[in-house]
Amino acid sequence: MHIPSQFLLLGATAANAGVVKPRGTSTIPDYFQTSYGPFAGPTEAGNAPFLAQTNLASFGKGFYVPNTPVVTDVPIIGETDGAEIFKHMGNLSPYLPNPSGFGVKEYPLPSGSNITQMHMVHRHGSRYPTSSSSVATLPDRIAELLGNGTRFTGNLAFLNSWEYQLGKEELTALGRQQLFDSGVLNWFNYGRLYDPSSPLIARTTTQVRMLQSAENFLNGFFGPNWTKNVTLEVLIEQTGFKNPLAGDKACPNNNNDRSAGGEWASTQWQEKYLKHATDRFRQSMTGNPNWTIADTYNAQTMCPYETVGLGYSPFCSLFTKDEWLGFEYSLDLSYHGGNGFASPTGRAVGVGYVEELIARLQHQYPQPDEGFAAINETLDTSPTTFPLDQNLYLDFSHDTTIFSMLTALGLTQFGEFLPISRPPPNRELIISHIVPFAGRFNIEVIKAPRPVLARRSGDPQVSSYESKGDETTYVHMLMNQRTIPLGRSISECGDREDGWCELQTFIKIQKENIVKAKYDKSCFGNYSVPAYGDITTGAI
Numbered sequence: 001m002h003i004p005s006q007f008l009l010l011g012a013t014a015a016n017a018g019v020v021k022p023r024g025t026s027t028i029p030d031y032f033q034t035s036y037g038p039f040a041g042p043t044e045a046g047n048a049p050f051l052a053q054t055n056l057a058s059f060g061k062g063f064y065v066p067n068t069p070v071v072t073d074v075p076i077i078g079e080t081d082g083a084e085i086f087k088h089m090g091n092l093s094p095y096l097p098n099p100s101g102f103g104v105k106e107y108p109l110p111s112g113s114n115i116t117q118m119h120m121v122h123r124h125g126s127r128y129p130t131s132s133s134s135v136a137t138l139p140d141r142i143a144e145l146l147g148n149g150t151r152f153t154g155n156l157a158f159l160n161s162w163e164y165q166l167g168k169e170e171l172t173a174l175g176r177q178q179l180f181d182s183g184v185l186n187w188f189n190y191g192r193l194y195d196p197s198s199p200l201i202a203r204t205t206t207q208v209r210m211l212q213s214a215e216n217f218l219n220g221f222f223g224p225n226w227t228k229n230v231t232l233e234v235l236i237e238q239t240g241f242k243n244p245l246a247g248d249k250a251c252p253n254n255n256n257d258r259s260a261g262g263e264w265a266s267t268q269w270q271e272k273y274l275k276h277a278t279d280r281f282r283q284s285m286t287g288n289p290n291w292t293i294a295d296t297y298n299a300q301t302m303c304p305y306e307t308v309g310l311g312y313s314p315f316c317s318l319f320t321k322d323e324w325l326g327f328e329y330s331l332d333l334s335y336h337g338g339n340g341f342a343s344p345t346g347r348a349v350g351v352g353y354v355e356e357l358i359a360r361l362q363h364q365y366p367q368p369d370e371g372f373a374a375i376n377e378t379l380d381t382s383p384t385t386f387p388l389d390q391n392l393y394l395d396f397s398h399d400t401t402i403f404s405m406l407t408a409l410g411l412t413q414f415g416e417f418l419p420i421s422r423p424p425p426n427r428e429l430i431i432s433h434i435v436p437f438a439g440r441f442n443i444e445v446i447k448a449p450r451p452v453l454a455r456r457s458g459d460p461q462v463s464s465y466e467s468k469g470d471e472t473t474y475v476h477m478l479m480n481q482r483t484i485p486l487g488r489s490i491s492e493c494g495d496r497e498d499g500w501c502e503l504q505t506f507i508k509i510q511k512e513n514i515v516k517a518k519y520d521k522s523c524f525g526n527y528s529v530p531a532y533g534d535i536t537t538g539a540i
Helices: 134-147 154-160 173-193 208-222 244-250 261-273 275-283 293-310 321-338 346-362 399-408 503-516 519-524
Strands: 007-010 114-123 200-205 230-235 392-397 440-448 472-479
Touching: 114 173, 114 208, 114 346, 114 399, 134 293, 173 208, 173 293, 173 440, 200 208, 200 244, 208 230, 208 392, 244 346, 244 392, 244 399, 261 275, 261 293, 261 321, 275 293, 293 321, 321 399, 346 392, 346 399, 346 503, 346 519, 392 399, 399 440, 472 503
Parallel strands: 114 392, 200 230, 200 392
Antiparallel strands: 007 230, 114 440, 440 472
């Protein structure tokens, strides 16, 4: 199937708005000029930081806890000490570093090793509901009930005068802050990898929130004059265009019933965990409102959206802690069946990025075999739009595509089957920990003078290296600031406490994973709709 390859390039996206004209031609008084003038005072830039390489402390809870602009300490039914429900809102959770980690120790970089590259894929920040979100139907539903004579009492009394105030699609103020803060954090971690003599190409998509996210991140990373340091490449996000940062747009079967198993499973689970909540809601209504499970779920979903959009939501305190844990699991089910290993297109939607990652790691343009090309072959074979010589690669994408990237990378750690009866104990797949708002993964390439021990003592006086061996290059992958143990999913990487994998082993396995995605068949094949649970490999 031929899919057109088009692109836009945005360089100095600030355009000319607000640009100060040269003195003598400007009609703007000096006291309104914001460009650096003769009285700016002396300045000198410091060295770029490199905390990812120089920080000797393992990941821990910092003593400084920044203020949050939104209200998250809401009272929860049956909880006296607070339930921290905002850690359990799946892809709608405000960004938080994974609070429990992925089951591996966090080690500082051994002395003598160097991070030489970093590849990042970043989700957009907190946003308003999408145009297709069912939560936006709640105000009409409530208006319908009020029009039919229903009145809300008790904890629901606020609904008698409640107004829907959310926008659509774009970032909220909190979302802008999340991306700016992430840019600052990544500058502290990787700033020294940037070569000022060689401006970067960073990539995002044409959706408004994707542009907003990239621009706010780059402002945090480089400062307000970021357009001097990086050109932002904007990939068309529209059905029919191949775009690895929005892989679903070129995968029809990801957008039809063949990949709807996750939504089905989520709906079945909602019927179970929201039964008591729905009964409570009905008891706080007069008349015969015919309030449904779907209405309750939309009311629950309103909590995270109003919180990130307006700063506070009265819907949050209407549910118990267990019901919030149930909400989290409903989203785990949806992603597992829609973009994970239980989806026939789980790998295919994310495999384009895997092809690009391997190309960048090998410093050569992608050369996918016939039937496996999920990339934009026009953009990904040009040094202008797909450079191979950067130390930093900054890409911006969506939650579903990022989760599919993890599936395409073969991270079976997140592939356990999720039943609709109840959440498995100690499950690894928790969407709140993987793709919250502003979630991201970072892949570091590390060169070591000798092989690094799979078991390190942790004592800085004891060498972390094997006694013999040559220079070895490793891959270290982090998801939301915590290490993903690659050996848990890729046995060839070995059982390492640091979660690293030798680069050549990683590349070899990822080339095999590209084939496993069965891109053409999974995305374009005319196969029967699989039942939830029939697919376990992320491909048809």
